[in-house]
Amino acid sequence: MSDRIDSAAGSRFVVTSNHGFSAYAQDELRALLPGTKFDELVPAEVYVMRSPQSRNGTIRAVAAKEPIFVRHLHPVDADVPTSGTAEDMARLAAAVEAAYREVAVVPAHGAETETASASTVAVQIRKAESFDGDYTPAELRDAVASSLRETFGVETVVKDSDWIVSVFLAAETAYIGVSTAADNLSDWAGGAIRFRKEEGQVSRAKFKLLEAEYAFGLDLSAFARSLDIGAAPGGWTSLLLERGSEVTAVDPADLHPDLLGHPNLTYLKRNAGDVAFKPDSYDLLVCDMSWSPRQMVKLIVPLLAALRPGGTAIVTLKLMHGKPFQTVKDSVRAMQPAMELRKAKQLFHNRDELTVYLQKKFENAETL
Ligand SMILES: C[S@@+](CC[C@H](N)C(=O)[O-])C[C@H]1O[C@@H](n2cnc3c(N)ncnc32)[C@H](O)[C@@H]1O
Structure with a gap:
């Protein structure tokens, strides 16, 4: 040059x-x-x-x-x-x-x-x-x-x-x-990353997780056990199932009927505040709750114990009051010391939100 x-x-x-x-x-x-x-x-x-x-x-x-x-x-x-x-x-x-x-x-x-x-x-x-x-x-x-x-x-x-x-x-x-x-x-x-809309696609939200996979350099098929919090109607769950993961989907709302009965799906029609899981039982936790980040993080923090050390979390953060940097800081701080922020990115498929990619620390695993 x-x-x-x-x-x-x-x-x-x-x-x-x-x-x-x-x-x-x-x-x-x-x-x-x-x-x-x-x-x-x-x-x-x-x-x-x-x-x-x-x-x-x-x-x-x-x-x-x-x-x-x-x-x-x-x-x-x-x-x-x-x-x-x-x-x-x-x-x-x-x-x-x-x-x-x-x-x-x-x-x-x-x-x-x-x-x-x-x-x-x-x-x-x-x-x-x-x-x-x-x-x-x-x-x-x-x-x-x-x-x-x-x-x-x-x-x-x-x-x-x-x-x-x-x-x-x-x-x-x-x-x-x-x-x-x-x-x-x-x-x-x-x-402007474009994905082909498939016939019978459960929700457009699926594009967000597809883009997160690309933007964060992940391979979703590497996660054998996934927990999807706020899963309905099921776009993210359907992608994880397609990638071969065993998925636990939590949402008081209905999952798309096409997903029900999938052999690798466990559907808990419950509020995230009313569920608990064995420690270290998931490789991936995803959460795409369209809700105040502060409330969402409060629900997520107790569930992080279910993620194995080194496990991955992908979380959508809604930008409620136009203070995105503070929202990321506060939300990530609330998830520490268990989690480490790998990357925060506003994806093309995000609207008034951004997506964070975190990894569970190894050294804090015993203290959770
Ligand atoms: C934007 S949608 C998720 C879309 C989903 N990722 C998809 O791909 O189809 C947000 C979901 O969060 C759920 N939700 C909101 N509060 C919740 C809570 N406290 N516990 C569990 N799910 C909740 C809503 O019922 C709604 O279905």
Whole structure:
């Protein structure tokens, strides 16, 4: 990568948060990178971050302490004025080629020609509502992808690529970046992770647990015994059953009839405050109660004894009073000393809530 791209003079990124949560993300980014400034591209959602640190320094700082409310970011390696006419496409494709050459292509040692340092590229195009163009993002994606294939001989793919080329089309400017999925915090354009809705799916809430599995790098099939608190109608329970777990589902409300009778399901139609389990009897505890975090945590704390040391908890925290950082702090503190916070993240499928991933400490196991 050339010095021009990784300039010590500072760097810019296009950053995305869930709609309405950008102010929290910006607080987190300012704390990580003092002196950072923001210019809005999509109200309360997408913005340009002007970091005083270099491109790589900024990527490292964000990766080291991933902000809860940053869903996705990509560097701005070039910005190009747009007119909205079809002529943009050739200019943008050329600008992408130049950025790709600087970031991803290294001159072969001792050779005249250059070689791509990796062979697969995903092209992700997004646009602001305010962008009014004669071409669609899909048309631009095809033009950019074919120019990258022709010029660099790369293979263009949708997922799991070595490089991601991002183009964000704002009102009069296109912001272009070349980076990796890890740099961007997500493999998905704008961090908008999409799952296919299945026939007979019990609830959309299932997407939240699927996304948590991806975002926290978990493999749900590794949990042989799971406890689902606030389980109805049963989206999370159905996913855990699909993954082969033996599930105890607790909820005074009805589970979806399709789940009843599953050989690996125990359904306790009870309030979480009225149940108790043997110590160390579960590998995973999940809780997606849409309730005040303070009340929810009060119910959960006594149940944590049922989780084995090293066991995992995935808990949705509803953001009731607009003080998310305090909510996370208070809720996690209430679950200590048994639990350690691994990660807190507002997922794409979260609404006015965020998801925390905790692990039960080993050293406190006997004291519970
Ligand atoms: C958002 S829904 C859960 C959705 C579920 N994760 C799914 O995938 O279908 C919240 C559930 O928490 C349950 N709940 C609320 N308070 C509860 C309590 N004290 N004990 C057990 N369940 C409770 C509600 O009855 C409701 O079914």
